[in-house]
Amino acid sequence: MDYDQLKQDIIEFSKEIGIDKIGFASSDPFIEMKNKLIRQQELGYQSGFEHKNIDERVDPSLIFERPRSIIAIALAYPSRMENPPRGKKGERRGLFCRASWGIDYHQLVREKLTQLAVYIQECVPETKIKSMVDTGELVDRAVAERAGIGWSGKNCSIITPEYGSYVYLGEMITNLPLEPDEPLQDQCGECTMCLDACPTGALVQAGQLNAQRCIAYLTQTKDFLPDEFRTKIGNRLYGCDTCQSVCPKNKGMDFHHHEAMEPEPEIVKPLLDPLLELSNRQFKEIFGDMSGSWRGKKPIQRNAIIALAHFKEKDSVSKLVKVMEEDVRPVIRGTAAWALGKIGGEEAKKALLQAKNKEQDVSVLNEIEKGLQFFHKENEA
Known part of the structure; x- marks a missing residue:
C-alpha cells in the first residue's frame, strides 16, 4: 500500500467535501497535555464538562486498538453577520457567541468526518476509524496542534494562519500509518491582548484558563450566577468571543464557506423580553438547532434577565x-x-x-x- 499517495488522496478528497484544513498527527500519547490537565485539576480550573478520565484524554491506545495515526480537520466559521439587528430602549437584545451561529457545529463536523471515513474505508476496506468532535475523549486542541492545523494561542484557542481561531475542530484515530505533519511555530509573540481583555480574568496566564471564571462556561451553568460575574456578562446569552475578537490574528478573518453556519440574525441576537415567556417547546423550535441550546432554556432565560439588568431596562x-x-x-x-x-x-x-x-x-x-x-x-x- 502506498500510504504517501493515500495521504494525498485523503487531502484532495477533504477539499472536495468542503473541509477547510486537514492535518495528520502521530498517535503517541500527549504527555505534555496530560501534565497540563493534571495541573488544571489540582487548581480547580476545570469546567466539569470535560471527559472525566485524564488518561483516556491523552492516550489514544486506551480508546482505540493499536492506533497508528490521527487525522485532524478544521472548518472555518463566520465572524460577522449581515445586517445585524440593533437593540434599543424597549427592545433590548441578547447575543449568542459566534460558535453557536447556524446549525450545531458538532453535527456539521461529524458529517464531514463521516464522509471522510467512508472515503478512506473505500480506499482501504480494512481501515479502522474512531471519530470525535468536542465531546470525545481526546483534547481537540492538542490533536490539532500536533497535526499542524494551527498553534495553541495564549487564549487557549487553536489559531490557524489562514482562518485565525474561527475554526471548529474534529479528529479521527486510524490504524493507518500515515506520515505526520509538522506542528506550526507559536506566532503569538509578546502579545497579551487576549489576557488583558478577558472580562473576568479567566485567562490566568498564557495558555492557562480557569474555566470556572470563563464567561463561556458561566453562561452555560444552571444555578444562580455568582454576584461578581453578573456585571461582567453584559448581554451575552451563551458563550463569549472577547479573547478571540481582540486577537490581532483574527483581524479581517470572516469566512462564509458553509451555508449551514450562517447566522439567523433574529435568533443569534434575539429580543430579550420574549425569552422570558418561552415554553420548552417554543425554545426547542426556535433555538433547538443551535449548539447554544444544549443546556436547555433555563441558563438562557437567566442570562436574559441579567442582560435586562445590565441595560437597566x-x-x-x-x-x-x-x-x-x-x-x-x-x-x-x-x-x-x-x-x-x-x-x-x-x-x-x-x-x-x-x-x-x-x-x-x-x-x-x-x-x-x-x-x-x-x-x-x-x-x-
Whole structure:
C-alpha cells in the first residue's frame, strides 16, 4: 500500500467535501497535555464538562486498538453577520457567541468526518476509524496542534494562519500509518491582548484558563450566577468571543464557506423580553438547532434577565415582576428579583417588598434582599 499517495488522496478528497484544513498527527500519547490537565485539576480550573478520565484524554491506545495515526480537520466559521439587528430602549437584545451561529457545529463536523471515513474505508476496506468532535475523549486542541492545523494561542484557542481561531475542530484515530505533519511555530509573540481583555480574568496566564471564571462556561451553568460575574456578562446569552475578537490574528478573518453556519440574525441576537415567556417547546423550535441550546432554556432565560439588568431596562420591569411572582424555578425567580433591584424604580421596589412577604424559598429571599439593597445604597448616595 502506498500510504504517501493515500495521504494525498485523503487531502484532495477533504477539499472536495468542503473541509477547510486537514492535518495528520502521530498517535503517541500527549504527555505534555496530560501534565497540563493534571495541573488544571489540582487548581480547580476545570469546567466539569470535560471527559472525566485524564488518561483516556491523552492516550489514544486506551480508546482505540493499536492506533497508528490521527487525522485532524478544521472548518472555518463566520465572524460577522449581515445586517445585524440593533437593540434599543424597549427592545433590548441578547447575543449568542459566534460558535453557536447556524446549525450545531458538532453535527456539521461529524458529517464531514463521516464522509471522510467512508472515503478512506473505500480506499482501504480494512481501515479502522474512531471519530470525535468536542465531546470525545481526546483534547481537540492538542490533536490539532500536533497535526499542524494551527498553534495553541495564549487564549487557549487553536489559531490557524489562514482562518485565525474561527475554526471548529474534529479528529479521527486510524490504524493507518500515515506520515505526520509538522506542528506550526507559536506566532503569538509578546502579545497579551487576549489576557488583558478577558472580562473576568479567566485567562490566568498564557495558555492557562480557569474555566470556572470563563464567561463561556458561566453562561452555560444552571444555578444562580455568582454576584461578581453578573456585571461582567453584559448581554451575552451563551458563550463569549472577547479573547478571540481582540486577537490581532483574527483581524479581517470572516469566512462564509458553509451555508449551514450562517447566522439567523433574529435568533443569534434575539429580543430579550420574549425569552422570558418561552415554553420548552417554543425554545426547542426556535433555538433547538443551535449548539447554544444544549443546556436547555433555563441558563438562557437567566442570562436574559441579567442582560435586562445590565441595560437597566425599565420597560421590562412589569415582565420581570411577573417572572419573580409566577415562575416555578427559584433560580429564575431570584435572578428576576436581583434584576429588579438593579434596574430600580418605584414599581420594582414595591414588587420586591411584596415578594419578600410571600416568598418561601430561602435562596429567592436572599436575592430579594440583594435587590432591596440596591435601593438602600441609592438612598445612602
